[in-house]
Amino acid sequence: MSSSAVLGRGVSLRGVASYEPGVVMSSDELAPRLGVNQGWIEKRTRIQSRQFGSENTLDQARVSVQKLLDQTEVDPKSIGLVIFTSSLASRNIPPIAPEVATFAGITGAGAFDVNAACAGGAYGIELARSAIASGVTDRAVVVAAEHISPFLNMDDPDTAALFGDGSGAALLEVSDTNSVFPAAWTSDGTAFDLVIQSHTTEELQSADETPRVYMKGGGVYRWAREYVPPLCRSAIERSGVTESDIEVFLPHQANGKIIDIVAQQLGFDEKIMPSTIERIGNTLSASVFQAMESLVECEDVPENALTLVTGFGAGMTGCAQVLRLPSRK
Template sequence: MARPPRRSGRAGAASRPYRGPSVNTNTALGAATAGTAAPVTGSRIVALGHYQPSRVLTNDELSRMVDTSDEWIRERVGVVTRRIADTETVADMATAAAGKALANAGLTADDIDLVVVATCSSVDRSPNVACRVAARLGINAPGAYDINTACSGFSYALGTVDHAIRAGAARNALVIGAEKLSDFTDWTDRSTCIIFGDGAGAAVVTATTGDEPAGIGPVVWGSVPEKGEAVRIEGWRPYIQQEGQAVFRWATTSLAPLARLACERAGVDPSELAAFVPHQANTRIIDGIAKRLGVPQAVIAKDIVESGNTSAASIPLALSKLVERREVPSGAPVLLFGFGGGLTYAGQVIRCP
């Protein structure tokens, strides 16, 4: 049976001669050493970037691989196309998205002191993706770590970076969601192969100081570990397995109050939101949460239509496209809300860059 090729080449960052330990002067320690420490009031997203593989996989192509149809996929999931990485790795896509975000922010690698990557699909245990991104972009001595909370990963990463900046551990950070789910997709299983895609999105997050308002609200996060078996990738290079109806019931009945709590903690009423960017699970879940949340005035991100479910990449990918198309005014409140494997959830209100 035909299937998209799955290649998992390894990232090959060029080695550099060792010059001894480095201190990044953008961090609290480095700034204090340099005598340039400034009071930090919070953080904000200043720019975004995204990357998607060039290969487009349509519903019609999938219908020739498994027993399904374009009409059925659109009705049940909402996906029309998805991108598939033939040769790119998670690190490749993360680096490309991060490079675009840096360029859009008008910053260079020398300005970054923290890199955090949310992913559940890197095939390598070490080095982590964040270190590979830092090496390829030429970022000197950053904090660098990966987070694996599946589809809620970007909001988890954004929350931890906001906390790090507020604590003085960083001033300028890259927060990236990147996935190559095609490496873990069973292309003979019509219940899952129709859903997932590959891609990456990245945000540049910087400290706010003085009278400058913070642009990232308090994170609301948590888990329902007793339901963890509903979405799983177990063992070495296995396939994604999920209990779709269980996830659907949980998402549509339990998450709207938590999303509303994120608004409450940010001091924003849902009726004031300019946009709602949830994890792109499927259009029925997105519509169900939005209806219960009560945001008829907001732009509802539905990048799943053209990108599929890209797990931790879905929120930054969708947000980056909204900003690129200027669908949301700069400074307007936007609710991000991720949910998925674990089961986990996380969300926060941001101000659109």
Template sequence: MTRTAVLRGIGAMVPPRAVDNDELSALLDTSDEWIRTRTGIRRRHWADPGMATSDLAMVAGERALKSAGGGPVGMVILATSTPNQPMPATAPQVAAGLGLGTVPAYDVTAACAGFVYGLSVAAGAIAARLADRVLVIGADLWSTRLNPDDRATAVIFGDGAGAAVLEAGRESDPGALLGFDLGSDGLHRELARVPGGGSLQLADPDTPFQQSDHYLTMRGKEIFTHAVGRMSESSGRLLKQVGWEARDVDWFAGHQANARILHAVADALDVDRSRVLIHLDRVGNTSAASIPLALTDAAVQGSLRPGQNVLMTAFGGGLSWGSAALNWPDVDVL
């Protein structure tokens, strides 16, 4: 029997500090209206000083494990572009903090597409019998990587984490991940990046952080065009792969970067806008955490119900993108 990854639990976490558009408008040349009309974002959550990506990931992971009814986990995959440090990976620290012992644990870096990439890796590990249950976490803490004077990024990103527990099952099981479509284009890697801190451009201890290249830079208009095109194409291929028509999609769970992007992709797929999950208005762009945060919120609100077909798609720096499809299971969301 072919083993299929099945969703058994989900959890999420955002820091308590909420930062609304008016607060940022007092610091930047912007306004609540400007931010809302261009992005759809009303507020975002930023971590307090001293809080790390691992802290967010552990809370989301713990909630997902409780949602799944507890039990052992054979692997931990953390999708993040803001690890606690360049080395070692943050996933082993998260696994240890959750009391999971010496299970395999590693980071996946695919920017905002990281959670979909993580799901695909987990599904492969389950199919290959490397693990019976896998904890996949998407977590990013971008507030410490944003130039406070850069309106293009400072108003967009928030901090958060979302997690899912996948378990070996059958394709006919509720919650089965039915297919994936992934892609990348490194020729456009400079459209969204953090230039400094890697082997190409090492950190300079004599350069103040405020003047360094450790901030996120992004070319918004070009990113918008690529995001709409790549997510539309990827989603279209996946729909054909799993045998769904647009009318079969009950919920479109796209990466929560910009409401206009989500609506443009839905329009390209002929998916009604009323079936687009929108969570970014309350949390901003939470990068790898955005899809599980949106799914958790929809499940808590009762709009996402067992038996509904969910199409996920994401796009991020790299460039990287990916899509996944599943039939939503009956899960307890904490």
């Protein structure tokens, strides 16, 4: 079977947009609450600050999608699919994607929610690519929104030091030339407890406390070190390019140590990489869109640079994909 038959129609990334809630908490401000010295958080994670907000995931998603449509100037009615992803959505029933679509004037489109935790943004891009390549739709929007701050134990260094709120969105469309290639993805349910919510749905009915997110940081680091580099190599192989062709490496902005070890194992130390984690922390599924927008806006990054994107997180889940960055606005 030819590669064109496997890939189907060509797909390109038309645009990307993101939203930051703007309530900044610096690591030095947070350190006394966590019982650590100033500089401790930044030394271990590279995170200098993070942003918390009052908007729920629905409201954040609306902002990012509207910004995306304003920038790309596409007719909302030409969009046939909306995918919403979040690690802790504001609600489970009904799904959030249909309401986001209607708010944006995207009428009659397919719309659904997906939860792949921090890998959700990357998973969403592949789901959208697959739908366009197979002819289900000509245009699709993927939107990720995270409002994790209410679920953080602000006395827990493993989580409060890392996570922040925010959202992002991307528009994919059919194209004469293919620039979004098939992804490689994986999961490992044996490691389900590395990042976990404190209460199940059943337990929440009788719980007197707010559910919290807990993480075994060392276990996440070891999992990423073992699983993410081979996943990235598989994505490069599926794209038909070589590692030397990759111009930009865009990893999920998890923490500095994980980003560094994955880049080192891939030999990507000298590649262009985003650096949003220092300013906004780990925004879970939204991080790839926020980091991608920063790259598109940077004049030092080549136009339409060939980029390796990877997301990984709770579950454990992982996804990697080669694509070309959208053109500058």
